[in-house]
Amino acid sequence: MESRAWLLLALLGFFLFAEPGFGQKGNVDISEWMRVKDEVIKSLQDRLTNVEKCKIDGDTLEARLNATKDELTREKAETDKLKEEIKGLNTRLDAAEKEIDKLKQSSDTTAPQIAFSVSLANFGDIYRGPCTDKTLVFKRVFANAGNGYDLNTGSFTAPVNGFYYFSFSTYGYNTHTIGAVLLKNDILQISTYENPSVDGSDSSSNAAVLQLAAGDKLHMELWDNGQVFDNLNGHTTFSGFLLFPV
The missing domain is CATH 2.60.120.40 (Jelly Rolls)
Structure with missing residues (x-):
């Protein structure tokens, strides 16, 4: 807001201290000059408002992007954890399958009948x-x-x-x-x-x-x-x- 005020003052000074006789050139009277000045100032204010709005929107978007990044980081951590758990389950499953194979082999082997x-x-x-x-x-x-x-x-x-x-x-x-x-x-x-x-x-x-x-x-x-x-x-x-x- 402070920079905006300085910009408006600078523009206003431009119009106030324009070249001598600006207000008296041709048939343009002071009222017309004031109207044009007001329109220019209003236009500049609108542009500044749009710039500030864009800045706010940009800040909001950045905050949302940061939040999304944090969420993705958490999801990646959870995914990595799930991968480790699945790896552990696969290891135990492989061990169980090997044990089952051993039991099958031992059951397939006929014990001596004595x-x-x-x-x-x-x-x-x-x-x-x-x-x-x-x-x-x-x-x-x-x-x-x-x-x-x-x-x-x-x-x-x-x-x-x-x-x-x-x-x-x-x-x-x-x-x-x-x-x-x-x-x-x-x-x-x-x-x-x-x-x-x-x-x-x-x-x-x-x-x-x-x-x-x-x-x-x-x-x-x-x-x-x-x-x-x-x-x-x-x-x-x-x-x-x-x-x-x-």
């Missing part, structure tokens, strides 16, 4: 013991998937590394100690045991989960001076199967 179940007698009534060779050779084979059990030696050989479940039962009469022991590579693992009693007969059983390496051998043996009995009813038995390979 299981056996045998009893001591395959005919008639059989007593085993007391004897020097205390190994029990179970002759009646109910199942032998994987061929881990050897019918000739009475031993089971682990075909693969893994965790195995074994169980056995023993039956006998009161004339001798009743029971047997399970040995892994000739080392005692678990057993059954009954002293001779007056009730005529006794039976017992036991079970265990053992970790075996491929080639480990298990077999059953009588106790010293022990005896067991079996017939086709399957009183004295030995069983095992692979829980899962490792």
Whole structure:
């Protein structure tokens, strides 16, 4: 506004101090000169008003542009953040897909089928013991998937590394100690045991989960001076199967 006032004063001075005789030239009188002056001043005022309006509009537009720039900056920051989140999600998705592929591959791989179940007698009534060779050779084979059990030696050989479940039962009469022991590579693992009693007969059983390496051998043996009995009813038995390979 201050510059506008100075401009108007300068223009007014121009008209006031115009060359001598300006107001008396020709037939132009002072009133006409004043009218022209007023029109010029009004025109200049209108132009100044337009300039100031343009300046205000320019300032407004600049403010809007700055606001738009700030908004775009915020949106870019949010977009970058979303990109990082999407990147993280994609990473986790890739890891999940790989894990699923591993599970599919493991499920597609058929686990070894290993299981056996045998009893001591395959005919008639059989007593085993007391004897020097205390190994029990179970002759009646109910199942032998994987061929881990050897019918000739009475031993089971682990075909693969893994965790195995074994169980056995023993039956006998009161004339001798009743029971047997399970040995892994000739080392005692678990057993059954009954002293001779007056009730005529006794039976017992036991079970265990053992970790075996491929080639480990298990077999059953009588106790010293022990005896067991079996017939086709399957009183004295030995069983095992692979829980899962490792």
